[in-house]
Amino acid sequence: MILTNKLNITNQVELAKAEEKISKQKAKQLFDSGDITKVEVGTFAGLAFIHGYLFGDIYDFAGKIRKVNIAKGNFRFAPLMYLEQSLKHIDAMAQDSFDEIIEKYVEMNIAHPFREGNGRASRIWLDVMLKTAIKQVIDWNLVDKEEYLSAMQRSVVKDVEIKVLLQQALTDKINDRVIFMKGIDVSYYYEGYSQFKTEEL
Secondary structure, three states: OOOOOOOOOOOHHHHHHHHHHHHHHHHHHHHHOOHHHHOOOOOHHHHHHHHHHHHOOOOOOOOOOOOOOOEEOOEEOOOHHHHHHHHHHHHHOOOOOHHHHHHHHHHHHHHOOOOOOHHHHHHHHHHHHHHHHHOOEEOHHHOOHHHHHHHHHHOOOOOHHHHHHHHOOEEOOOOOHHHHHHHHHHHHHHOOOOOOOHHHO
8 A cells, every 4th residue: 555645656666765765865954954952852742753854745644643553564553542642651651771761662662653654763763862861872783684673573572682782782972973874774774775875865
């Protein structure tokens, strides 16, 4: 099913290409303009700001809570009827240490509040929390795609694996532009988007 979009694209491949290009340009702008400092740290409102920023030129639903139930493979994300409640719970979760932040990130992944683009927006959201609380971010270039995806899948039951994986990739280069831009590329690569390099857009 092709998502209804503002670009009126009806071809799945074309839409994927346009989405990657435009939203990577927006991710670059988010960093270069300093707008990333406007993100409310660790709240759904902050995540919605990031999501709206990245995808607002492409989808009407950007930054808005999904109106349908969604699943990936055999896993069903938070049912619609519990989603608002779940987001309030996540907002209230602590975010002072690495462990607390990853736990919050895992819960947000289970909530999956948007129709599309959850992973890409929430990895930026995660780094903003880490940067604020522990003055570190993840160098996503050091996180293997398969290991990350399987650790995230298992994090629903046990979050030890994802904590270990991400802790090994922490860096204190929190304002490093290259690490941010490469991180966006890796984040998109996890989701199967690797046509454009953010730095070159």
